[in-house]
Amino acid sequence: MSKALGETIPEFNKKGGGGADVSLSGGLSALGSAGGARTRLEILVIILVAVIIIGGAELTLTVMEVPQYILPKPSQIATALVTEWTFIWPHLLVTLFELFTGFAIGASIGFLLAAVITQFPFVEKVVTPYILLLVTTPMLALVPLLILRFGFGSEPRIIAVALASGPMVMINAATGFRRTDLAKIALARSFGANTLQIFTKIRIPMAMPMIIVGLMVGSIFGLLTTVGAEMVGGAEGLGNRLTYYSSLIRMPQFFAIILLLATIGISIYVFFFWLGKKWASWEA
Amino acid sequence: MTAEHTKTKLSVTGASKYYQTKTGAVHALDDVSLEVREGEFLCIIGPSGCGKTTLLWSMAGLHDLSSGRVAIDGEVITKPHPQIAMIFQDANLLPWRNLEKNIELPFELKGTKPDRARIDKLLDRVGLVGFGNKHPRELSGGMQQRASIVRSLAVDPSVLLMDEPFGALDAFTRDEMNLLIQEIWMETGKTIAFVTHSIPEAIFLADRIVVMSARPGRIASIYNVDIPRPRPVSIQTEPDFIARVMEIKTRIDNQRGQQEDHSSVA
Numbered sequence: 271m272s273k274a275l276g277e278t279i280p281e282f283n284k285k286g287g288g289g290a291d292v293s294l295s296g297g298l299s300a301l302g303s304a305g306g307a308r309t310r311l312e313i314l315v316i317i318l319v320a321v322i323i324i325g326g327a328e329l330t331l332t333v334m335e336v337p338q339y340i341l342p343k344p345s346q347i348a349t350a351l352v353t354e355w356t357f358i359w360p361h362l363l364v365t366l367f368e369l370f371t372g373f374a375i376g377a378s379i380g381f382l383l384a385a386v387i388t389q390f391p392f393v394e395k396v397v398t399p400y401i402l403l404l405v406t407t408p409m410l411a412l413v414p415l416l417i418l419r420f421g422f423g424s425e426p427r428i429i430a431v432a433l434a435s436g437p438m439v440m441i442n443a444a445t446g447f448r449r450t451d452l453a454k455i456a457l458a459r460s461f462g463a464n465t466l467q468i469f470t471k472i473r474i475p476m477a478m479p480m481i482i483v484g485l486m487v488g489s490i491f492g493l494l495t496t497v498g499a500e501m502v503g504g505a506e507g508l509g510n511r512l513t514y515y516s517s518l519i520r521m522p523q524f525f526a527i528i529l530l531l532a533t534i535g536i537s538i539y540v541f542f543f544w545l546g547k548k549w550a551s552w553e554a
Numbered sequence: 555m556t557a558e559h560t561k562t563k564l565s566v567t568g569a570s571k572y573y574q575t576k577t578g579a580v581h582a583l584d585d586v587s588l589e590v591r592e593g594e595f596l597c598i599i600g601p602s603g604c605g606k607t608t609l610l611w612s613m614a615g616l617h618d619l620s621s622g623r624v625a626i627d628g629e630v631i632t633k634p635h636p637q638i639a640m641i642f643q644d645a646n647l648l649p650w651r652n653l654e655k656n657i658e659l660p661f662e663l664k665g666t667k668p669d670r671a672r673i674d675k676l677l678d679r680v681g682l683v684g685f686g687n688k689h690p691r692e693l694s695g696g697m698q699q700r701a702s703i704v705r706s707l708a709v710d711p712s713v714l715l716m717d718e719p720f721g722a723l724d725a726f727t728r729d730e731m732n733l734l735i736q737e738i739w740m741e742t743g744k745t746i747a748f749v750t751h752s753i754p755e756a757i758f759l760a761d762r763i764v765v766m767s768a769r770p771g772r773i774a775s776i777y778n779v780d781i782p783r784p785r786p787v788s789i790q791t792e793p794d795f796i797a798r799v800m801e802i803k804t805r806i807d808n809q810r811g812q813q814e815d816h817s818s819v820a
Contacts, residue, residue, distance in 0.1 A: 453646050456616050460640040461660040461709070471663070475650045552650040552689060 342522040347529060350522035358511065358523075362530060365496055365508040368424050369534075372431025373492040377485060379432070380439035385469070388447035404437040410498040417503045427499040427507070434495035435488035442484025446477025479550040486542035493535055563745040564590040564613060564638075564713055569622035570770075571608050582608045584770035585622070590713075590747050595739055597760035598749045599802075601810070605771025606749045607717055613747060614640045614715050626713065636664075639706035641716040645698035647690040653701050654686035660709045669708060676704040680734065696727040703738070716748040720755070729787045732758055736784060753799050754790055757781075765802060767809050774809055777802060 324344050330336075331343045338346060351358070383401075387394045409430045416426030454476070458468050474481075500509025508527050515524040571583040582605040590596050598606045612619050615631040615638070624631045626638065639660075647656045657677075661668040677683050680700040690698055699719055706714060716735075720728045736759060739746055750756050756763045760779050767774040779798070781789065789795050 453642055453644075454648065456611070457640070457642060457646050457648075458659075458663060459616060460614055460634045460638075461663045462634055462636060463663045467663055471659070472648070475648070478650070550650075552691070 339519045339521050342525055346522040347525045350520075351526035351529065354523050354526060358508075358526070358530070361506060361508050361511050364424070364506045365500065366534070368427045368500075368507065369431060369489075369492055369496045371424075372428040372496065373435045373489050375428070376432035376434070376436030376492065377439045377488055380436035380484070380488065381443050381481065383436075384440045384443035384447055385473075388444050394444070401437050401440055404433060405441060409434040409495050410502070413499045413502045422504040424506075427496060427504070430499045431492045431495050435492035438488035438491050439481075439484040442487060443477060443481045446480025446484075447473060449476055449480075451476060479546065479553045482542055482546045482550055485545075486539065489538045489542070490535060493531070493538065497531060561592040562589045563592040563594070563626065564747070565625050566609070566613060567623050567625070569609065569612060569624065570620050571605070571612065571617075572620045581770035583612075583619070584772050586766075586771065586773055587622075588764060588773065590745055592745055593743050595736075595746045595759055595761045596748065596764065597756035597762070598747060598764045598766060599751060599753060599756045600766030600771070600774075601768050601806070602751065604766040604768040606766055608771065609766075610640075610715050610717050610747065610749050614638055616640070636709070637711050638713045638715060639709060639711035641699075641702055641706050641714060641719045643718045644722050645690070645695070645702040645719075647698055647702060647705075649690050652687050652689050653682070653693070656690070656701060657705045657708055660705060664709070669710075672710070673704065673708050676707055679738070680704055694727075695723050696731060699723065699731060700734070703735070707738070707742070707744075712745060714744050714746045716746065718749050718751065721750070721752075728755070733787060735759065740783060753802050754795075757795060757798050757802070758785060758787075758790060763802070765806060767806075775805060 328344050331341060342350075383397075387397050412433070413426060413430050416429055420426040420429070450473075454472050455468055458472050463471065496507070497509035497512070500507035501513050502509075504510055508531060511527050512524060515521070515527065566586055566588040569583050569586040569588075570581075573580040573582055586605075586609060588609075598609065600606050608617075611617050613624050613631070615624070615634040618632075626635055629635075631638075647653075648659065651659070657673055658668045674683075677686075680703060682697065682700055682704065685693065685697070685701075690701075693701070702719075719735075720731045723731060732755060735746075735748075738744075748756075748759060757779055763777040763779060765774045765777065766772065777798075781795070
């Protein structure tokens with residue numbers, strides 16, 4: 271992308287310059303520039319900046335003599351992560367389990383609903399207000415209610431995650447499914463395609479970029495809701511550990527959990543970015 | 555050439571079509587009757603909004619008529635027919651598939667194995683060998699349209715319906731494509747119905763030209779083009795060719811003039 275215009279070969283029907291990095295539409299395109307380092311120099315600079323930030327934090331906190339209970343040093347956080355690992359990892363597994371289960375349920379329902387209702391404009395008009403209600407209402411608010419009904423186990427959190435991620439997947443996928451290209455559908459029909467084939471061979475691939483954006487946004491919302499729900503009640507999960515460690519003012523451990531959560535979030539982003547490149551890179 | 559063209563391949567009888575829109579019914583086709591003879595190259599020409607695409611899509615079985623019928627070899631068409639293949643405006647390749655997968659689409663939809671030998675031969679014929687793993691966005695408009703021709707011919711239909719296929723191409727590529735389609739037509743003996751709004755293109759390609767008038771779409775007149783084949787691109791600058799273009803153009807202009815008179819009276 272940074273290459274001078276004169277050095278790039280103009281390619282047919284391509285918007286913007288630049289070789290192979292075809293970014294996704296909509297939500298992904300804004301994030302597209304974050305994808306992939308190229309040259310050795312770029313990697314070196316990236317590492318250098320990371321070292322400066324972490325080292326700078328370490329140095330500043332040491333020099334300013336900031337107490338550990340206000341902001342622990344990076345080295346203390348790393349040490350806490352290693353020493354507490356045996357106590358932390360079962361909670362990590364619980365959080366991942368709740369996130370994956372809730373997201374799988376929510377995303378499946380959201381995807382199917384989007385696929386079905388976009389075929390019936392009237393149904394879509396009827397259903398949309400309720401979907402918007404689900405999208406805009408923080409599902410965390412429902413967690414105490416869900417706990418009353420389902421107890422302190424994983425169920426209320428899984429339900430909350432499904433409720434938070436499903437509508438996100440749905441509205442984005444619906445936007446994708448609404449992009450009907452009559453000529454492409456006519457093409458498939460002219461070769462004798464049935465309704466199911468039009469759906470699998472034309473509508474789904476065409477909606478794919480938006481579906482992936484929906485999955486990405488939905489899973490990030492799912493992560494937020496998982497952690498939030500764990501903080502509200504129960505004795506397991508990384509969210510629970512956050513409340514636990516903060517109540518004991520064990521800040522290095524607290525920040526170690528934050529670090530883990532950030533890692534999960536970034537992994538989700540990287541995964542869907544990769545999926546987008548693989549399945550939806552046709553949309554320049 | 556005329557003797558073998560007497561058998562009717564595709565017939566349109568009393569075709570009318572109304573579209574229901576928010577502002578009322580639009581009368582797109584009015585009692586159109588038309589015969590496409592076996593092995594014939596027929597061009598349908600007319601101003602935009604004259605219903606020529608509607609007519610072609612009805613012939614492809616892609617949408618219903620309000621009244622009238624379309625038949626291939628006497629068999630009434632109500633849905634897309636395997637003997638009829640459509641070539642669309644702007645090539646209409648699927649952007650998420652590479653060229654090879656695009657060309658295999660018709661086989662995939664029919665649940666049969668792609669006829670590799672035939673596809674390779676066709677790719678060679680249109681000069682697209684070695685582009686199989688390219689995506690449509692990596693190809694020029696002309697190459698995309700060549701691929702779409704291969705896609706349609708790969709399933710060996712007897713009728714090709716072409717809906718302004720070269721309208722978006724530049725003049726040079728357009729000439730090239732017209733030559734190619736003429737050659738393919740002469741080699742394969744397919745029956746072709748070709749919609750265009752370019753009079754020279756229609757004269758260059760057609761055995762017969764059906765001129766349509768607008769709102770509602772009617773057949774205004776039919777011209778025979780008896781220029782011997784193969785017709786070279788250079789023919790388009792010859793006085794005889796230009797005279798034919800002028801003749802059709804004058805007729806269309808007169809028609810439109812008359813229509814405007816009618817509408818001002820009404």
